[in-house]
């Protein structure tokens with residue numbers, strides 16, 4: 001699904017964020033991406049969504065080299081990726097319905113189809129009946145679930161989450177993880193960037209670990225006794 005081959009990223013200020021990174025997220029796989037603050041997790045996600053471009057190496061989605069995606073076609077590529085952020089980036093002056101409907105409006109779906117799909121997405125995240133609420137009227141966990149509903153409403157084959165449980169308590173974090181598992185069971189590939197080693201330890205998924213921009217292999221992680 002996602003393949004990095006010898007990928008490096010140097011920002012224009014000269015900051016090296018990724019160094020010769022190799023990794024492969026398989027089709028239908030759910031995995032964690034971890035590492036200390038500044039290790040390069042967000043940068044890696046930004047290369048997949050073409051918010052940033054690699055300085056060297058190859059990033060491929062389904063075998064397609066995304067260096068070949070021109071600026072005009074980037075929005076088309078992003079339609080196939082659901083992105084979830086720690087601070088969920090909701091429009092606070094718009095209703096839950098409007099927030100979740102946004103990707104479908106951009107894609108030009110009919111009103112009827114939008115109503116049906118938004119209701120389905122809100123049902124999946126346990127927020128059915130809250131369509132008319134403003135985000136401010138919801139708890140932090142509920143706001144995060146609105147962000148998740150927006151990310152999955154157009155049924156993307158790939159979900160990327162950047163610290164999706166950062167502000168949530170352990171119980172709510174686990175609920176969010178279970179939600180990702182539901183999507184993964186339905187065939188969606190999921191990559192979750194997180195600092196939360198406790199959460200990772202409780203789940204059975206493969207974990208990619210970055211340290212100062214380098215992807216560690218399992219042997220290196222073992223030698224450090226699991227510390228980053």
Ligand SMILES: Nc1ncnc2c1ncn2[C@@H]1O[C@H](COP(=O)(O)OP(=O)(O)OP(=O)(O)O)[C@@H](O)[C@H]1O
Pocket residue numbers: 011012013015016017035036037038039040041042043044
């Ligand atoms: N737009 C940018 N311009 C210059 N340097 C950047 C930019 N974005 C990130 N960096 C640098 O690249 C490195 C990796 O940053 P990145 O945000 O990918 O790390 P991270 O693992 O996601 O960190 P955190 O867990 O704190 O979010 C850091 O040294 C950071 O300062």
